[in-house]
Amino acid sequence: xxxxxxxxSIIIISMVACNHSEVVRxxxxxxxxxxxxxxxxxxxxxxxxxxxxxxVLGEKAQISTESYNPGKIKNSLIIICPGGDQNNTVxxxxxxxxxxxxTQNGNLVLQGSDTxxxxxxxxxxSEKILNIKPLWFWALHEPSKQEHLTIASDFSYDSGxxxxxxRAWFPNDTDMFTPWRRxxxxxxxxxxxxxxxxxxNTVETGSSSDYSEPYAISDYTKLIHQFGLKITYHHVSALNxxxxxxxxxxxxxxxxxxxxxxxxxxxxxxxFWRYNVRSVVQSGxxxxxxxxxxxxxxxxxxxxxxxxxxxxxxRAEVINMMVRIQMKILKEETQNNAPTARMIFYNELSDLLAxxxxxxxxxENLIWNFVAARRDHYPNxxxxxxxxxxxxxxxxYMNLQFTSTGSHLAxxxxxxxxxxxxxxxxxxxxxxxxxxxxxxxxxREHLMTLSANASLLWNWEKFDSxxxxxxxxxxxxxxxxxHSIAGLYRDFFYAYWNQKKSDMEGFERQYIFHDxxxxxxxxxxxxxxxxxxxxxxxxxxxxxxxPNRTFRIVPEDNGKETQIEAIIQGTKxxxxxFSDVTRQADSIYNLLDEKSxxxxxxxxxIPSEFMMYLNESLFNYCxxxxxxxxxxxxxxxxxxxxxxxxxxxxxxxxxxxQFVNWYSRERIFDLGDYVNRIDQTLITCLQTxx
Numbered sequence: 001x002x003x004x005x006x007x008x009s010i011i012i013i014s015m016v017a018c019n020h021s022e023v024v025r026x027x028x029x030x031x032x033x034x035x036x037x038x039x040x041x042x043x044x045x046x047x048x049x050x051x052x053x054x055x056v057l058g059e060k061a062q063i064s065t066e067s068y069n070p071g072k073i074k075n076s077l078i079i080i081c082p083g084g085d086q087n088n089t090v091x092x093x094x095x096x097x098x099x100x101x102x103t104q105n106g107n108l109v110l111q112g113s114d115t116x117x118x119x120x121x122x123x124x125x126s127e128k129i130l131n132i133k134p135l136w137f138w139a140l141h142e143p144s145k146q147e148h149l150t151i152a153s154d155f156s157y158d159s160g161x162x163x164x165x166x167r168a169w170f171p172n173d174t175d176m177f178t179p180w181r182r183x184x185x186x187x188x189x190x191x192x193x194x195x196x197x198x199x200x201n202t203v204e205t206g207s208s209s210d211y212s213e214p215y216a217i218s219d220y221t222k223l224i225h226q227f228g229l230k231i232t233y234h235h236v237s238a239l240n241x242x243x244x245x246x247x248x249x250x251x252x253x254x255x256x257x258x259x260x261x262x263x264x265x266x267x268x269x270x271x272f273w274r275y276n277v278r279s280v281v282q283s284g285x286x287x288x289x290x291x292x293x294x295x296x297x298x299x300x301x302x303x304x305x306x307x308x309x310x311x312x313x314x315r316a317e318v319i320n321m322m323v324r325i326q327m328k329i330l331k332e333e334t335q336n337n338a339p340t341a342r343m344i345f346y347n348e349l350s351d352l353l354a355x356x357x358x359x360x361x362x363x364e365n366l367i368w369n370f371v372a373a374r375r376d377h378y379p380n381x382x383x384x385x386x387x388x389x390x391x392x393x394x395x396x397y398m399n400l401q402f403t404s405t406g407s408h409l410a411x412x413x414x415x416x417x418x419x420x421x422x423x424x425x426x427x428x429x430x431x432x433x434x435x436x437x438x439x440x441x442x443x444r445e446h447l448m449t450l451s452a453n454a455s456l457l458w459n460w461e462k463f464d465s466x467x468x469x470x471x472x473x474x475x476x477x478x479x480x481x482x483h484s485i486a487g488l489y490r491d492f493f494y495a496y497w498n499q500k501k502s503d504m505e506g507f508e509r510q511y512i513f514h515d516x517x518x519x520x521x522x523x524x525x526x527x528x529x530x531x532x533x534x535x536x537x538x539x540x541x542x543x544x545x546x547p548n549r550t551f552r553i554v555p556e557d558n559g560k561e562t563q564i565e566a567i568i569q570g571t572k573x574x575x576x577x578f579s580d581v582t583r584q585a586d587s588i589y590n591l592l593d594e595k596s597x598x599x600x601x602x603x604x605x606i607p608s609e610f611m612m613y614l615n616e617s618l619f620n621y622c623x624x625x626x627x628x629x630x631x632x633x634x635x636x637x638x639x640x641x642x643x644x645x646x647x648x649x650x651x652x653x654x655x656x657x658q659f660v661n662w663y664s665r666e667r668i669f670d671l672g673d674y675v676n677r678i679d680q681t682l683i684t685c686l687q688t689x690x
Contacts, residue, residue, distance in 0.1 A: 024108045025075050026149040028057040038081055041228030045119040046079075048193060049126060055143045056130045074106040079122065082114045093117070096165065097201065101125055101157040108151050116201055119228050120159065123197045128157065134197035137190045138447055139476055139599035140657055159199075163460030166288060166395075168202035168232060168437035169195060169450070173403045177442040179665045187658070191443060192227040198454035202230040202288065204437050208240050208280050211252040215279040225285055232288035232437070235344035235371075235397075236298060239289065239326055241276040243296035243304065249275065261296065263307050263318065273326060277333040288367070288435070289330055289341040292349070293322035299543075300348040316357035319349070327361055342367040342395055342435065345382055347374060351545070354382040362389075367435045369395030372421060375405045375549050377413050378510050379424050388429055395435035396425045398453075400446045404541070405550060407514040408669050409651055410607040411445050414493035415452035415465040417509055422456060424506070432460070444662065448472060448489070448603060477596045481588060485600070488584055492608050495577035497570035497615075501557040511552045513570065518614045519669050521551070521567065525625055526677040530684065533626065535562035564622050571619040578612035585609075602654040613647035616640075621678060629689040637682040644675045 030053060032046065046063075054060040070078075070087045080090055093100060093113040099121035100111045110125050112118030126132045129151060132143050171177055171191075181187050195203070208221040208231060224231055236242050243261060249272055250258040259268045280287060295304035302308035302315055309315055323343060330339050343360050345353045350371060352358040360368060370383040377398060388394075398421055401407045426433050438453050440446050451472060456463040469489055474482035493509070502510035524538050540550040548554070551563075558566040585605040592600055617640045624636035648671045655662045663671075 023153055024103055024106060024151040024155075026077060026108070026151070027075070028059040028148070030061040030077065032061050032063045034063050035081070039115050039228070040226060041115055042081055042118050042122075044226055044228070045122045045196070049122050052126045052130050052132050052143065056132070056146050057148070058145065070105075076107045077125070078104075078107050078109045079118065080109065080111040081118045082112060095161045097159075097199075098161050099124060099159045101128070101155070103151065103153050103155050106153075108155070115228050116196075117159075119196055120199050124157065124159070127197065133475055134194060135447055135451065135476070135599075137194065137658070138444060141476075141595060141599070159458075162199070162458045164433045164436050164457040166202050166230065166232075166435040167200045167454065167457045168204050168230075168435070169200060169443070170204035170234070170397075170437050170439045171441065171443060172234075172399075172439050173401060173408070173441050173668055175442070175665060175667045176662050177444070180659070180662055183661065188223065189227075192224065192229060195229065196227060198451060199458050200229075200454055202232055202435075202437070204232050204234060206234045206237050207242050207245055207276075208233075208283075208285070208287070209245060209249075209276050211245070211248045214253065215275075215282050217279055217283045217285070221283075221285065230288060231280075231285060232342065233290040235290065235292055235346040235349075236294050236296075237290055238292040238294070238322075239273040239277050239330065240280055240287070241273050245276070246272065246296075261305055263305050269322075270325065270329065274329050274333060277330060281333055289339055291323045291326040291330070291341050291343050291361075291366075292346075293319045293326075294346070294349070298347070312352070312355075313357060316352045316355075316359075319352070320359045324361055327363060327366075338364040340365040340367070342369040344369040344371065344395075344397065345380075346371045346397070348545070350380050350382045354380075354385055356386070365393065367393045367395040369397060369435060369437075370425060371397040372399055374546075375402055376511050376552065377417065377421065378504055378507050379421060383425060383428060390429075391431075392429055393431070393434035394425060394429055395437070396422060396433060397437045397439065398422075399439035400449060401439065401441040402514075402516070403668060405514065405516050405520060407445070407512075408441065408516050409445065409666075409671075410515050410610050411449060411603075412493070412496055412512050412514050413449060414489075414509070415449055415468060416493075417507070418449055418453055419456055419463070419465045420506055422453075426460075433457075444602075444659070445607075476599055477592060481592065485588060485604070488581060488588065489604060491577070491584075492581045492604060495574055495581055495608070495611065497574040499558065499566065499570055500552045500554040513552075513574070515611065515614060516669060517551060518618050519674055521618055522621060522674055522677055525621060526681055529625060529681050535564045535626075537625075538563050564626060567622050568619060568626075571615040571622070575612060575615035575619060578608050578615060581608040582612050598657070602659075606650055606654045609650045610647050613643045613650060617643035617647060617678070621681075624681075624685075629685070633689070634682065634685050637678065637685055641675070641678045641682055644678050647671070648675055 050061045070089050090109060090111060093111050095113045097117045097120060098113040099117040101121060101124060102109050110121040112121045127134060129149055130143060133139065133141055203224045208217045210216040210218045221231060233240055247258045250256055259265050293301050295301045330341060331337055343366060349358060360366060371380060372378060373380040400413055436457055438450060440450055452465060452468050455468055469486040470482050473485040477485050497513040498509060498511055499513045500511040502508055504510055521538060528537055538551050544550055553563050553566050555562055555566040558569050560566040560569055585608055589597060589600060589605055620636045620640035624633045624640060627633040627636060652663055
């Protein structure tokens with residue numbers, strides 16, 4: 001179905017008329033008159049609206065496809081899909097994803113310029129009239145019951161168009177989110193509903209292919225499409241073809257042994273790419289494609305293909321050639337000479353681009369998708385240094401976490417740093433950013449900054465992080481406490497240890513010692529604890545391409561000479577700051593009303609307490625590491641262990657209600673291993689030392 005040419009009208013008629021002309025009054029028991037040509041995605045939004053109405057007014061709405069007389073209805077809700085009103089009472093709405101809510105002839109009208117615009121109008125009504133907040137599910141907010149809905153006769157809202165056209169989430173490293181999502185149908189769907197309530201429009205995923213039958217696509221892709229959201233792909237998934245699917249394609253679909261991944265097997269590579277493009281095209285889905293050439297997993301192609309060249313110049317030329325081939329395949333399979341696609345300059349591609357070796361093809365709708373620096377979150381060297389084509393469509397990929405060294409169990413970046421990243425990228429060309437993706441990981445930990453990002457991308461000119469935060473706190477915690485909680489959020493983010501001074505203007509929190517860095521520090525220290533003391537014990541990962549990128553500790557920036565001294569100083573100061581935030585959060589918690597406490601607890605109070613205990617734990621472990629064998633070392637290890645156990649107990653306290661199993665399969669931080677490493681160190685000390 002081509003959603004862009006659908007002309008459908010939905011009318012929700014009140015069963016009880018109202019004689020007050022100065023307002024539109026909607027009573028319980030609406031009947032929804034729905035044109036049978038409405039898209040499946042709009043129907044899905046209407047189904048959610050029925051649930052919302054039932055929750056607020058106590059009755060589920062009814063649906064009818066009978067025709068209506070617009071001149072005879074009053075106190076009704078009219079939803080107009082793309083193309084205008086079939087009764088010619090409302091002119092078609094122009095613009096991309098634009099939506100309006102306004103009163104007309106005693107009725108309330110919801111109108112969208114296209115399918116998603118109509119969906120956004122429905123959810124905007126739900127937020128502004130029904131008072132159902134975008135994060136209602138995550139905040140455990142039940143809607144307030146109302147006897148009826150009263151809307152002023154002059155009510156008018158016009159969204160305008162979004163500043164950034166495509167606005168994506170990428171759930172990645174989802175050790176908590178994925179098993180939780182599979183627990184129920186509601187869990188599998190509600191995050192997509194949340195995206196639409198925040199006015200996002202794209203989901204990044206790994207692959208859409210299902211090799212159980214020819215040219216099938218996955219149920220996950222179908223679900224995203226059902227909600228009216230765009231699909232795009234991961235930077236290892238060029239043309240919907242990650243090499244994790246390589247064996248499945250050859251063995252399940254082609255019924256033959258898998259060829260080796262070799263550059264010499266060019267025909268096999270092209271066949272694989274072509275099939276995976278064709279499977280999406282035949283499904284009727286129009287994604288934002290990805291053209292790239294990387295390895296199997298998040299590694300350069302030369303670590304996967306044994307016949308890769310050695311020289312960097314030759315490696316770059318291989319990538320350039322492969323991307324040109326992919327664009328040719330894409331044009332042929334889509335029968336479109338200008339398909340929308342992203343080339344993602346991630347890790348080694350960013351380095352090659354900055355060095356002038358990567359040559360993206362000159363394509364009308366190719367998005368130059370830049371990526372924040374690895375392990376920390378600021379614009380990388382490529383976008384800061386290269387000259388961009390005047391007509392380049394810019395994309396930006398910002399990660400609110402990383403698998404090994406980033407923010408995983410507690411948010412860390414915050415809206416100010418997010419905003420600074422995007423405004424810097426936007427300044428590089430005259431045209432607005434065309435595409436954005438936030439790597440949101442398990443989502444729940446990063447809800448506030450994700451909401452800020454969604455607001456920025458739509459309301460670019462009006463957005464201000466401080467103003468957004470006050471509005472956010474007012475919305476979820478009440479106006480009375482909004483300013484004090486907004487200040488507490490800022491204190492929370494600024495409590496993190498900045499282990500290296502910023503080297504970019506305007507990025508005062510450029511480098512942050514995220515929670516996973518605490519885990520990696522304990523891991524490395526526990527492995528060398530009983531060896532000869534090394535005051536610079538933390539080492540980069542073997543695969544690290546930039547020296548000191550794993551931990552980013554610069555002792556001199558902390559007024560110290562060694563890593564251990566810097567860690568002790570940094571964790572001591574960070575502990576004090578988080579302790580102060582936790583103390584204030586405890587006081588505010590008791591002043592909040594019952595419905596606001598849970599989200600405040602989960603989103604701010606507990607993360608602060610968790611980080612306080614992590615600082616106490618690593619601080620004492622480092623003191624023990626520097627101490628001579630004996631009672632003092634044992635005492636500090638006991639304090640470290642106690643704080644680690646408190647950290648685990650603290651974060652587990654946010655697992656309740658629909659999130660009771662949230663941490664049941666937590667493995668990336670691995671709190672159990674964190675505690676166990678300290679415990680085993682202490683046991684060994686007690687067994688071997690006086």
